[in-house]
Amino acid sequence: MSEDIAPTAVDEAGDALATSTSEASLHRSEERSRAIEEQIAKDASGFRMLTGDRPTGHLHIGHYFGSLMNRVRLQDAGVDTYVLIADYQVIADRDGTGPIAERVTSLLTDYLSIGIDPGKTTIFTHSAIPALNQLMLPFLSLVSDSELYRNPTVKAEHEATGGRPMSGLLLTYPVHQAADILFCKANLVPVGKDQLPHLEQTRVIARRFDERYGRVDPAAPVFPQAEALLSSGSLILGLDGTKMSKSKGNTIELRMTADETAKLLKRAVTDSDRHITYDPVGRPEVSNLLTIAGLASGRDPRAIAEEIGDGGGGGLKKYLTEVLNEMLAPIRARRLELEKDPGYLDDVLAAGNARANQVADATLAEVRAAMGMSY
Known part of the structure; x- marks a missing residue:
């Protein structure tokens, strides 16, 4: 300041x-x-x-x-x-x-x-x-x-x-x-x-x-x-491509189960281009999911995009579901313990x-x- x-x-x-x-x-x-x-x-x-x-x-x-x-x-x-x-x-x-x-x-x-x-x-x-x-x-x-x-x-x-x-x-x-x-x-x-x-x-x-x-x-x-x-x-958008907000229901809550997370990610907005690229300006929805995947896995979103390639939105969502649930697993386990006490x-x-x-x-x-x- x-x-x-x-x-x-x-x-x-x-x-x-x-x-x-x-x-x-x-x-x-x-x-x-x-x-x-x-x-x-x-x-x-x-x-x-x-x-x-x-x-x-x-x-x-x-x-x-x-x-x-x-x-x-x-x-x-x-x-x-x-x-x-x-x-x-x-x-x-x-x-x-x-x-x-x-x-x-x-x-x-x-x-x-x-x-x-x-x-x-x-x-x-x-x-x-x-x-x-x-x-x-x-x-x-x-x-x-x-x-x-x-x-x-x-x-x-x-x-x-x-x-x-x-x-x-x-x-x-x-x-x-x-x-x-x-x-x-x-x-x-x-x-x-x-x-x-x-x-x-x-x-x-x-x-x-x-x-x-x-x-x-x-x-x-x-x-x-x-x-x-x-x-x-990094700025993270909601699963619908708009600002992430509790009131919009476009978020993955920390308290959610792995299955709930998977179901929500299946509905996440992407686009019609099957080839996955990291382009925050031109492809904000796809790039947002790549950003989240990068944060969850500790990897560069661009490298993830190259790895998925022609796997399309389905391949991207599958990868994101895996790494996000893996990252959140110990947090969720600890949360369940705390809720019991x-x-x-x-x-x-x-x-x-x-x-x-x-x-x-x-x-x-x-x-x-x-x-x-x-x-």
Whole structure:
């Protein structure tokens, strides 16, 4: 992230947010991400990472290849990792919670089955951390409504609702995310390029808090400047060739059986050309299946395409089914074990919530001290 943006007024911050995805800013973010990766490889002890998911459905291979694998990698490299199950955010654009308890448990089970270690990673839920949510109040005083309306993520989320009136929770989503990141003083957040403006809002809030309220420790601000770790993962489309989405039913969920996976892949969209080639622009559906096969097998999609050759879509789907089910087999086996022990799952979440509450309470106490509100 660029360090040369230090707005002291609402309009200046708005300009910063509006230009944060410029080509120059993106280039700096990419360079900084590479430097962070190099530092992690040498010594990861100085990093604390916040990431997570909304429990609106079951996790699928898009989540796995796009972010979950990377979380495990960073956790195992020694990054202090916090994973949020954002249950309060479920109601940002919905009229109810749905089967929230079942989905929270499903997320937790998936996390553990893919290798997230509760001994190394703090897994917690929004609703169980009162002090985290209380940070929303002072943070909301540091942003304007125009900034929130301009936020690209808010715009995108609102468009996805089909034009229904925006809830206050959806409008203040960037501030809630800032509270998620700053309550534990995370200094590292894995994001895609489109999420950089969202993270910049968190950085703006951290700077404004320091400027307005000062510091408890004169040597350091209350909150760090969280940095982006840009995702390098490939974009994976759904089995119908459109954006992969839980709501579209075009995904392979991690919890599915091998037979369920095979049946879904048989219906995956390809094209009429029997000769298989890797051409993401000209043949996006076929290339998408090759990309997934490459990720699952650790091979170059082009080499897979050459190997299948005139085998057609049927040959490609057969190969993909084999390598994907082979890759997912140990994850599925671990998941079945975890499902048989719901008490263990409850204990993991309770321990994570307890740890997150300790951290949140300490941060809130520091915030109140900086604001002169310790009484």
